[in-house]
Amino acid sequence: MAKHHIEATVNGDPAEFLCETEDTLLDVLRDTLDLTGSKEGCSSGDCGACSVMLDGRLVCSCLVLGCEVGGRKIETIEGLAKGESLHPLQRRFLEAAALQCGICTPGFLVASKALLEKNANPSEHEVRFWLAGNLCRCTGYDKIVTAVMDTAAAMRKG
């Protein structure tokens, strides 16, 4: 059958694309819209490298069909930095060496931003459980968790 014609909003801009029913939102972002910042680590929702916001809700884009997102708002890692300036989480990740290879970093940043929007003062326990769906094999999570908590503290000070 013919491809689906979908219109959605991606990082604040109108986006229009064609996709097959079986194409996931991750396939669409990476292969059709050339937004390769979202990574495919497992395609089964177990690694979080493809994390995006869908209508303000944190999801794995590998578990959403492209044809489901008509008329909806999608935010990806590419939309995190506003204009010239990096998001405070992005800056803190750099300063704190909270990434090694960097493949999981976009997913962690999108997920961490979602956390801080819900909870401005998360405990270490809350950060670790919120991020449990984001696998990192390099850092042992220490510097990531620290960076998220430090960013939260800095943002609370404003």
Add this chain to the structure above:
Amino acid sequence: MRYEAPESLEGAVALLAGAKGEARVLAGGTDLLVQMRADVVDPELIVDIKKIPETRTVTEEKGGWRIGAAVTGAELKEHTRLKQAWPGVVEAANLIGSTQVQGRATLGGNLCNGSPAADSVPALIAAGALASLAGPKGRRDLPVEDVMLGPRKLALTKGEIVVSFLLPPRPARSSDAYLRFIPRTEMDIAVVGAGVSLSLDAGGTITAARVSLGAVAARVLLVSEAAQAIIGSRLDKAAQDRLEAAARTACRPIDDKRGTIEFRTDVAAVLSRRTALIALDRARAN
């Protein structure tokens, strides 16, 4: 592969009933999409039910709660009053996968995926939840424990879908809880799951209880012997032992990559006790 997102129940039922090849209902998609990727299923038709209002709402009904089959775990978590009435059901729904998965995964999907290890199902069964179905012959209600017949086998007829769940009214001094065992702290499939719902009289004696166990048999079990073991008690040590014994007897697990028969049986006993004690504390607080 066709994709349809009807806005009415009738539309959805008609599509499913009329499907030539394999048809699948799409709610959160957290199981369906994985199975499609792995070539486990290759449906001819996918019917997305999220545009049907009844599947997406949580409403109070006759003192109880009606939860749409396509409401996500994350949405349930944000529903303060539901969480207060049925903390076990809400926490079970929020043990399914990661934060990301909870943003998509639904009670309807978790049940209809037909896994004996589904986290929310023991909690729903313990709660005495009714599944409200719609099909070519109209609407009917089924107790949740009767929806799943075995791994990937459901009591639904062709064209029939789970629309919502009805949780009964809560008397005073009632509450519920759900615990599961996994090797990690998150992200695993339950090796054992235990749901307990109970009510107390003014003196703190258990007047009513339902106990359900997941991942210890081909389907999620409602263990009435376990409930009987604690009804009329204040969950003293003797009652706890009776509860554990009943849970053990009920287990008919398998050896697999996630756990052995011996391990599942032992842990089922431990979890049913621990879950009951949490439910008891909560009930006392109400």
Add this chain to the structure above:
Amino acid sequence: MARVVLVGNLAQVTGGVAEFDLSATSVQQLFRQLGELHPALAPHLESGIAVAIDGQIFQDALLEPIGPRSEVFLLPAIAGG
């Protein structure tokens, strides 16, 4: 004369002889002299061998000097993950 010790399986090739005193002043000479003493050993010296000279491990270093009283060990080559 440098003291030369074969570690691991190399000694099997020399019929159990694991220690030598050789006048070699470089790894290249060492390999040549060992090859002459035990022709069967020669192919094993071409690759996959590390040489420890007075405690310092060298790999693929034919030209590395060996002192008159150096203690030399021939080991399997090492890489890593």
Add this chain to the structure above:
Amino acid sequence: MPETNGQTNGQHYVGTRQVRPDGVDKVTGRARFGADFNLPGQLIGRVLRSPHPHARIISIDTSKAEALPGVKAVVTREDFADQSSEFIPAGEMMMNYKDVVRNAMAREKALYEGHAVAAVAATSTAVARRAVKLIEVKYEILPHVIDVVEAMKPGAPLLHDDLFTVGVEPKPDKPSNIAKRIEIKVGDVEAGFKKADVIVERLFKTAPVHQGYIEPHAALATVSEDGSTELWTTTQGHYIVRAHCARLLGLDIGKVRVTATEIGGGFGGKTVVYLEPLAIALSRKAKRPVKMVMSREEVFKASGPTSGATVWVKMGATKDGKFVAGAAELKYQAGAFQGSPVQPGTMCAYAPYDIEHVHVIGYDVVSNRPKVAAYRAPGAPISEYAVESVVDEIAKKLRLDPIELRMMNAAREGTKAAYGPKFGPIGLEETLNAIKKSEHWNTPLRKWQGRGVASGFWFNIGGETTVSLTVNEDGTISLMAGTPDIGGLRASLSSVVADELGVPYDKVRPIIGDTGSLGFNFLTGGSRSAFSGSMAIVEAAKQIKADLIARACKLWEAKPDQVEFSGGAVKPLGALAEKVKPMTIADFAKTAGKTGGPIGGIGRINAQGAGPSFGTHLVDLEVDPETGRATILRYTVAQDAGRALHPAYVEGQYQGGAVQGIGWALNEEYIYGDDGKLQNAGFLDYRMPVASDVPMIDAILVEVANPRHPYGVRGVGETPIVPPLGAIANAMENATGIRFTELPMSPPKVLKALKEKGLNKA
């Protein structure tokens, strides 16, 4: 380091926590990893893999697939010439091209579930998926063997009828699954045991574990009609990939240009070729670019885990705690082809200790599993886990503090290593002292909590390395290295360049060059890239400084002794200082054309003098006696870095290695059914630690300078995964009184053991 370096203000960047130059791209999604590259007209490649663990391939019929519209090429064993038997280094082990070609594409037999049997290139993923299903393969299913001990038994299913055990006399006349027997012998171990007052003997078993990098293997190849080949791939060593592909496909090395994409983790697993030769073969046939990406399932089933093993250890000590003898027998799974890391396993087993009599025997054994690949300190965690467990038992038997016992026997400068040569300056004692002094070591524990300590060793290596430094027209510096940056390399090397040339850190721009742009580099592995890269940079910087001094002398009509290079400038000395002003690198750069042309240097070295790195780990955990689940409560790592070029990324290596070790110890394992098929080929059931499974990992940087490196650097990447297995097993014993000898210590095993002792009640 030479005091003539550093900034005009005397500042040094080495040893400080600079922001990585490649960082912004990695936090914005711009950085391009393996699967992020695409070319116009590109096809999608997909692999057909064996469903059987062991089967003879009778025939492969690709006609239906080739007839499918959109299919542009299909390759099978027919498209790869057989290779003669020749051993080459691959990761930490020697690999044979005869095996490399067979692992890339099955020939006579499929030797494990997931073994590549054919590959297609088509116009879309959907078409490629359909095409693969249309390939008809006739198999003669053969009996399989998975377990290493089973595989060694006479009469076990034979993987290779031409595999005769090496290292046994007399040479065997029958083939077997035992590829090699190796032996390390120091002193007379039997005599040693006679001197022992206490002897502990144990048999251990470890499960195969995967490196678990989050980025699946990916490759994009394009071959033109004249045979010139370009390849983009995620690898730890693009020069090694070039060598393997040129060999397997009969190409001139000069005609193959390989670009290493950003790499999403490797840990040793990306040191060999899988998709690369297939993508090139498909592109050569289709005359179009071909992109291939593995699914996670393929990564688990077809790329290298590390060995599972059976390890027997026997140690003897005097009553006052001096180790007098150590024996061990290691049986390591190699997977379907020989080449397990059993050799380093035998050499590392007793390396941390000063023992007069050591005898270690190792076996390299094939079975119907994916060929193992290097994994962080390959072979060492397995044998050192067994030894560290036994050391702990000896401490308990002798009522000695486990740190004191290790201190008493610790290898130090001048100690004859158990594998032969004497150690130079090393830091094992310092790491033990650091742990002993830590607040962690001195905090009390509650019931069901346990504390464990273990030490670990890895050799580290140097190796062939090329870097180039280019002084740009405005005085900024371009650094080109040829070892993929897997975790902060660019930051570490840029600090060294800044200090060597006396320019600000942010004026140095590092890139990882492709194989056509820079001379040969051995791969990123063996904890070598920062060690060797910084050595090569010192060489390249010397050339630049000498050149600038020469130019200054000509311009100033001065003698070399009248000038010096310091603080990023050539400065006139003495009387000359009255006449002329210092010239900065930027001053020279502006007028380079007038003083002899472009300015730059190239460091080409085979780095020697790698310094071993020792570490000691301390862990607290709590066991739930009713479920057998262990929770890691607290963790401290102390390791000798020699000199930490970038402390934050060194800490990162310690913390990441510790958590990989936690996974290995508690939950990670390859689970096979009786059918010889892998049952947990995904992140759901291959249980790597998640953020909520682990605590903060305290990292203590011990710095015992390596005298053979200009900055004192030692490799740090591998040692951190060695101690965790022993430390956690020792903590489990401390918590439960039970010595666990099988990894992983997963809840079902732990609960069973507790039940047998009647301890399974809170």
